[in-house]
Amino acid sequence: MSEIFPCFEHQTDIFDKENHIFISKTNKLLFCPVNKAFLFNSNFGYQEGYKIFNQNKGSIFLHIVEDHPIENLIFMKQKEVFPFLDSASLNIYSRSIQLAKWISNFTYCPKHGNELSVVKSDLAKSCADCRFDHYPKMSPCILVVVKSGSDILLVKHNNGSHFFTAIAGFVEYGETIEGTVRREVFEEVGIEISNLNYFNSQSWPFPNQLMMAFTAETKQRALTIDQKEILEASWFNSSTLPQVPPKISLSGQLIREALNS
Ligand SMILES: [Zn+2]
Incomplete structure (x- = not known):
């Protein structure tokens, strides 16, 4: 071996x-x-x-x-x-x-075209002409459930999913994770948030996300929905909860945590 x-x-x-x-x-x-x-x-x-x-x-x-x-x-x-x-x-x-x-x-250097060799001491591959080693690509991604009193805000994304779920988005170059959370919430539903709290993280291999989950609060109830990304967005509580992702996913865990906290 x-x-x-x-x-x-x-x-x-x-x-x-x-x-x-x-x-x-x-x-x-x-x-x-x-x-x-x-x-x-x-x-x-x-x-x-x-x-x-x-x-x-x-x-x-x-x-x-x-x-x-x-x-x-x-x-x-x-x-x-x-x-x-x-x-x-x-x-x-x-x-x-x-x-x-x-x-x-990932077998060839994207810049030089050289065949890459495995770096035995690290999780990396090296190219004979590159100064730095190549590491596996991973995509950091945030999830956030916004709370207002005992209600939580869930969205149905325009991606074929039948679940209502957390607001989600990829971290962009130059952004902090907290900055991504605030930007995604504002882009998707048009509200400002406060009291951002980290919940948990998960490696999600569909295809290579590192998911980081948060709860947040808002004083705004009116939503302005980004209709390109979001089909529906609404406030829910434990008695009106729609179909949400299963507990195995971080979004499923986050929604249950937000409802119970
Ligand atoms: Zn190279």
Whole structure:
């Protein structure tokens, strides 16, 4: 087994001994439909792997493999995997799929065209002509639920989702995270906020967001909706709550926290 990247110390006891996760070069996850699992205690003959999690009791090795059938297992696309994830397995899947994509797809320097080599001491790749190493791309993204008394503000985005959810947006170059929160709220619903409070964060691998969640307050009730991004926006309370994202997602956790705080 090769151990070319720094390993995370995983905080749960979800795994012990030596486990293996397999992702195809077309970014599909090897999955056992009988056990509804994607961690295996066999390497299925694949000797080379990247040690990507480590703890006292065991490790997880990532294998990037050809899209060939293995025993009675199937390869699943990202959207097919999602219903089978819980918060602990999401953490493992998120690190694995993002690393696999980066290893498989980011292979040439975008400036010089040189083939990149892995930096063994760090999670990076290097180009013979670049002064700096290349690190994996990650997109910081904010979520915010604005409160007014016991009501919370939720929006339905113009992206095909049927959920009402938190206001969301990507951090832009030159912005602070707090600045992004204020800008996104003003752009999407036209209100000013105060009492910004950090809630939690989550690695979200669809495709590579680092989500950071906040609550905030406002004295304004009237909304001016950005109709390009937002289909509907409204104030809700615990008895009028519409369909919201599941608890596995940070937005789902944030909405429940905002309602109960
Ligand atoms: Zn270069």
